[in-house]
Every structure is written in structure tokens, then in C-alpha cells.
Amino acid sequence: QQQVKQSPQSLIVQKGGISIINCAYENTAFDYFPWYQQFPGKGPALLIAIRPDVSEKKEGRFTISFNKSAKQFSLHIMDSQPGDSATYFCAASVVGNTPLVFGKGTRLSVIA
Amino acid sequence: NAGVTQTPKFQVLKTGQSMTLQCAQDMNHNSMYWYRQDPGMGLRLIYYSASEGTTDKGEVPNGYNVSRLNKREFSLRLESAAPSQTSVYFCASPPGGTNTGELFFGEGSRLTVL
Numbered sequence: 001q002q003q004v005k006q007s008p009q010s011l012i013v014q015k016g017g018i019s020i021i022n023c024a025y026e027n028t029a030f031d032y033f034p035w036y037q038q039f040p041g042k043g044p045a046l047l048i049a050i051r052p053d054v055s056e057k058k059e060g061r062f063t064i065s066f067n068k069s070a071k072q073f074s075l076h077i078m079d080s081q082p083g084d085s086a087t088y089f090c091a092a093s094v095v096g097n098t099p100l101v102f103g104k105g106t107r108l109s110v111i112a
Numbered sequence: 113n114a115g116v117t118q119t120p121k122f123q124v125l126k127t128g129q130s131m132t133l134q135c136a137q138d139m140n141h142n143s144m145y146w147y148r149q150d151p152g153m154g155l156r157l158i159y160y161s162a163s164e165g166t167t168d169k170g171e172v173p174n175g176y177n178v179s180r181l182n183k184r185e186f187s188l189r190l191e192s193a194a195p196s197q198t199s200v201y202f203c204a205s206p207p208g209g210t211n212t213g214e215l216f217f218g219e220g221s222r223l224t225v226l
Contacts, residue, residue, distance in 0.1 A: 006154070009152070031213075032212070032213035034213065034214065041219075041220075042219060042220075043116075043202055043204075043217030043218050043219050043220050044155065044202070044217050045217070046214050046215075046216075049212075049213070049214065089154060089155065091155075093213050095211065095212065095213040096211055096213075099145055099157050099160050099170065100145075100157075100213070100215055101157070101171075102147075102154045102155040102156075103154055104152060104153060104154035105152075105154050
């Protein structure tokens, strides 16, 4: 049973475009929804995270949109740059109770 | 930028051999985790330790054992390696003094089982 479903598996975006990655979850007890960014040969690194009490969080060019009723959240990368090319993982947990469970990842390629 | 240190970074084993992956964190947090990453499968939890002296199974524990040696160190052991255990293994721990849910990952240990 996959607790966090992520799509698409891969994404190609033109430089300057908007990259959108979606995730859906099943466990309504989840209260922490992070996105991790991973470059080849490196470990995943926290990019941005949201709690369910807000519908949107923005940090620079990166925005999380959260829809509690639909049990979905998404990552938007505005003005995508070649340096954003990486694998992105969504995840979810119940803070202090359950470990992070991850989606299967999205490989983003930003082309000039 | 130590945070979480994993050794070795690369390892090749033959089927049936054993080995231990080492992880140490200097963030002074109680919790530590072992994940494996396979293409198209994301990160799957193998084992975790909520505090020194405790360990719990994750999603894919079969074929692995763990030891929480002390607060800093959490090792993952493969007693009889199988080709299905070819993977990249990541150790993780929360940043010290926080309980936000964030995990800080090591750089990974790349294991090939022939």
C-alpha cells in the first residue's frame, strides 16, 4: 500500500517555465508534508515543507500548494532553471509519531 | 558540514557475503533512520531507532539487522547479501534540538551485490 503517490515520474520543462509536481496521500493523520531535492550522487535535502493549517507556502521560486480536503499537495517551481534539474521527492509524516514516507520521485530536467 | 556521516561510500559484495554499513550523526538527536533508494521506488524505510536502545522495523526490513550502538551511531548489517539488496542506502537523523519532522540525510552508501 503506497501511502504517498507522486506524479509525474519524469518532467521536462523549458528554462523559464513552471514545473509542477503532484502528490496525493491517504493517511489523514499526516501533519507534515515536505519536499526534498536530490542531485546525482548526493543525499536528499529538504527544499520546502508545509503543515496542514495553511494552504500555500512560498520560498523564493518554490511554492507548495496544499489541499486538505482532496488530500493532495503540489510543488510549483517558477522560472525553472537548468540548476533545478534534479530528482524531487514528496513525503509525509505524523510529527513525533511516524517516520517520513516518501513518494517515488520525479526526475526534473530543465532545458535551455 | 558533517551532520550525518556514512561509511563506506561504495562497496561491492558477492552473494552470501556479509557487511555492515556505519552511520554517525553529530546533531545530538535521539532518532536515526536507514532508508534504501532504488530507481523508480523512491526512498523506503528499512529500520529506525527512536532513541538509544530501541529499534523498529520499517517498510522493507527483511534481510537486514540494525544496532543502535549509542546516541551517535546506528549501523545496518547485511548478514547474507543478495543481489536484490543492490541499492543506495541512506542514513538520516533530525537536526538537533528540533522536532519539526525534518530529516537530514547522509551522502549515501552505494552497494552492489554480484
